[in-house]
Amino acid sequence: MAYALQQLINGISLGMIYGLIAVGYTMVYGIIGMINFAHGDIFMVGAFVALISVVMLVSGGIMDGPAAILIVLLVSMCVTALYGWTVERIAYRPLRGSFRLAPLISAIGMSIVLQNYVQVAQGARVKPIDAVLPGGITVIDSEAFIVQFSYMQMLIIAVTLGVLAIFTWLVTRTPLGRAMRACEQDRRMASLLGIDTDRTISLTFVIGASLAAVAGTLYLLRYGVIDFYIGFLAGVKAFTAAVLGGIGSLPGAVLGGLLIGLIETFWSAYFSVQYKDVAAFSILVLVLIFMPTGLLGRAEVEKV
Amino acid sequence: MTAPLLELDTVSSGYGAVQALREVSITVAPGEIVTLIGANGAGKSTLLMTICGDPRARNGRVVFEGRDITQMPTHQIMRLGLAQVPEGRRVFPRMSVMENLLMGAQVAGHDPAPLLDQVFALFPRLKERETQRGGTLSGGEQQMLAIGRALMSKPRLLLLDEPSLGLAPLIVRQIFAAIRDLNEKEGLTVLLVEQNANLALRLAHRGYVLVNGRITLAGPGRDLLAMPEVRDAYLGGGH
Numbered sequence: 013m014a015y016a017l018q019q020l021i022n023g024i025s026l027g028m029i030y031g032l033i034a035v036g037y038t039m040v041y042g043i044i045g046m047i048n049f050a051h052g053d054i055f056m057v058g059a060f061v062a063l064i065s066v067v068m069l070v071s072g073g074i075m076d077g078p079a080a081i082l083i084v085l086l087v088s089m090c091v092t093a094l095y096g097w098t099v100e101r102i103a104y105r106p107l108r109g110s111f112r113l114a115p116l117i118s119a120i121g122m123s124i125v126l127q128n129y130v131q132v133a134q135g136a137r138v139k140p141i142d143a144v145l146p147g148g149i150t151v152i153d154s155e156a157f158i159v160q161f162s163y164m165q166m167l168i169i170a171v172t173l174g175v176l177a178i179f180t181w182l183v184t185r186t187p188l189g190r191a192m193r194a195c196e197q198d199r200r201m202a203s204l205l206g207i208d209t210d211r212t213i214s215l216t217f218v219i220g221a222s223l224a225a226v227a228g229t230l231y232l233l234r235y236g237v238i239d240f241y242i243g244f245l246a247g248v249k250a251f252t253a254a255v256l257g258g259i260g261s262l263p264g265a266v267l268g269g270l271l272i273g274l275i276e277t278f279w280s281a282y283f284s285v286q287y288k289d290v291a292a293f294s295i296l297v298l299v300l301i302f303m304p305t306g307l308l309g310r311a312e313v314e315k316v
Numbered sequence: 317m318t319a320p321l322l323e324l325d326t327v328s329s330g331y332g333a334v335q336a337l338r339e340v341s342i343t344v345a346p347g348e349i350v351t352l353i354g355a356n357g358a359g360k361s362t363l364l365m366t367i368c369g370d371p372r373a374r375n376g377r378v379v380f381e382g383r384d385i386t387q388m389p390t391h392q393i394m395r396l397g398l399a400q401v402p403e404g405r406r407v408f409p410r411m412s413v414m415e416n417l418l419m420g421a422q423v424a425g426h427d428p429a430p431l432l433d434q435v436f437a438l439f440p441r442l443k444e445r446e447t448q449r450g451g452t453l454s455g456g457e458q459q460m461l462a463i464g465r466a467l468m469s470k471p472r473l474l475l476l477d478e479p480s481l482g483l484a485p486l487i488v489r490q491i492f493a494a495i496r497d498l499n500e501k502e503g504l505t506v507l508l509v510e511q512n513a514n515l516a517l518r519l520a521h522r523g524y525v526l527v528n529g530r531i532t533l534a535g536p537g538r539d540l541l542a543m544p545e546v547r548d549a550y551l552g553g554g555h
Contacts, residue, residue: 187422194408194419201406204368206394206423206469 014157019281020274021151025165025234027273028172032227033250034257034265035179036220042196042260043216044108046115050099050122052247053130054221058092058228059238060130066141066232081144081233085171088229089222095126096221097214105210123243130240138239145233168230175226176266179219183262192216196260245289249276252296258309267307271295319382321346321473321505322367327376329366330529336362338529339376344473344507349499351508351516351537353550354526360509361403363526364475367507368400369393380473395423399471403478405462409451413442416450416461420468428468435464438494456487463491467498474498476508480515488512492519513550517541525550 033055040048065084069075103122107114148162183189194202195212203209231246232238253272257264272292279291299306320343330336336359344350354360366373367380369390378386385393394400399420408416417435421428436443439460445453450461459479466474476495480488492515498504510516517523517537525533525546533540540546 187418190411190415190419191422193411197408197410198406200370201402201408202419203370203390204394204400204402204406205419205465206391207419208391 014152014154014159015281017152018157018159019277021159021161021165023274023277024270025168025273026277027253027270028168029227029231029234029269030246030250030253030272031266031269032172032175032223032230033246034253034269035176035262036224037251037254038257038259038262038265039192039216039220041254043192043199043213044104044115045112046104046119047251048104048217048220049116049119049247050103050126051220051224052243052245052250053123053126054092054096054099054243055224055228055231055246055250056130056238056240056243057095057126058088058221058225059232059242060134060139060228060240061091061225062088062229062232063139063141063238066144070142075144081167084233085226085229088225092225092228093218093222096217096224099126100214100217105213123247127240127243134240136240138237140237141232143236164234168234171226171230175223179223180262182219188212188215249289249292252292255296256299256306258306261306261308261310264306264308318345320344320379321348321381322507323377323379324363324367325377325379327363327366327373327378329362329371329373331362331371336529337366340526340529340531341376342524342531342534344505346472346505347499347503348522349495349506349508349520351510351520351523352526353510353513353516353523353540353546355549356511358526359529360526361477362529364400364402364477364507364509367393367475368398391423394469397469397472398475399466399469399473400475401459401462401466401477401479405455405458407450407453407458407461407465409449411450412447413445413450413453413461414447416465417442417468420465421470424469426470431468431470435467438467438497439464456483456491459483459487459491463494471504473505473507476506478509478511480510480512488515495519513546514541517546 036051037048040046062084065087066075069080074080099122103118104115107118145163145167148160150158151161152159183192191207191212194207195209199209249272250269253268254265256271257268275295276288276292280288322344324340324342326339326341328335328337328339340363352360352363365371367378369388373386377384380396380398408419417432418428421431441457442460442464445457453461479491495506496519499506508516508520517540520537522535523537523540524531533546
């Protein structure tokens, strides 16, 4: 029982990170109907920007306390957002109106470019940092098993919930969010209402990239090691989460992320760590067979 | 004669290899209701969309309030004081009626509240459906919503594409009465595209007949109604 509770805590905090990345996939899919394969690498860039900020703060002797973590988070969000904006501007926008596969291929190219760029700029070796927020509280301390809820896990959950709350407000309550949904539902009509659809799409990439940067920062702080290749697996998992939740659905992305995190964690805990990715991707296969629109997705047919 | 609000000067346009409009010239003066009638596929909807820059005119000029808008991007044209109720209504299906209406005022930069009152006074049905999703409305309600959404930007020129299509006669009469009202009381200028030539020509001050992408006839609505060639082609048993 205690063991299962520990897995639940671990699974939720991992799932939150997947959820944050999955939101970026699902937003971009919703608005321009493409899978942004470079999004996992945007997450990786976010982790590296966070790493550089941590190293700079440590060498300045001020890497300590919540203020420092907030600074790292904000720097990573701003810089990574710029990357997200640039990728859309140079690799996807020129291909708008081209055949459907073109931006997809361009996205795969962009993914390779980002990986190689970080490999060359930062080196191929694994980058470790010291634990920024060690310790935690002991939830259950029995003879058999000690259940720990680390401060880092609390931070992940608190930051993710906070960021998602702001994000939900932005999409559902502000004119910008309304414009984004309008572009998603009928881009031509949105421009007939005076909406600058190119700008709205750019902002979607900026928001998606900053959420991925939050995920990257939290990943770095939690696991302490990153390399230029982390974006691939995290990206594929988050994409799986987005499909599981129903691609195009924002709550679905978060739900899918949580489920993938939980499945992976519980599988590792009770069956075998080696096969945890197989477990996660098997879920994707099953969902695609039995529920092609995902858990919260909607069927494409619509009353016109 | 006053300067026209909208002027198309030998405009050609189309999609891909299809040339839908051939050297079309029309004018719309402030305060007028002008209608464009023609058969299915004559290029009526393309003409309205070309005014909005989507598709862009291949030749000729589109001038709005003395300003050449031929090369302007669509979203900038739509901020100049034009609004369109497009073919197929294009209501946002997963937004509430209220949100659809607010989308109409999104870039206008004025307070939407008085306009909301005005639209709800014009179409009380929309008020009742305020929180309902656009995609779940009936055809007539969607048409009212599309018109209401266009009015939310406080346009000086309203481009209306087949407001009567697929609607029950009673609702069509309601909608046409609303258009006449807006024109007489608010001085709203309207360019109306219709297949229902009888209704359109009765409502409009002037009309144009579009055949295969060319203007073949033009004149006051009642004169066109009386012309044998118009009666045969658009008011006879064919429709």
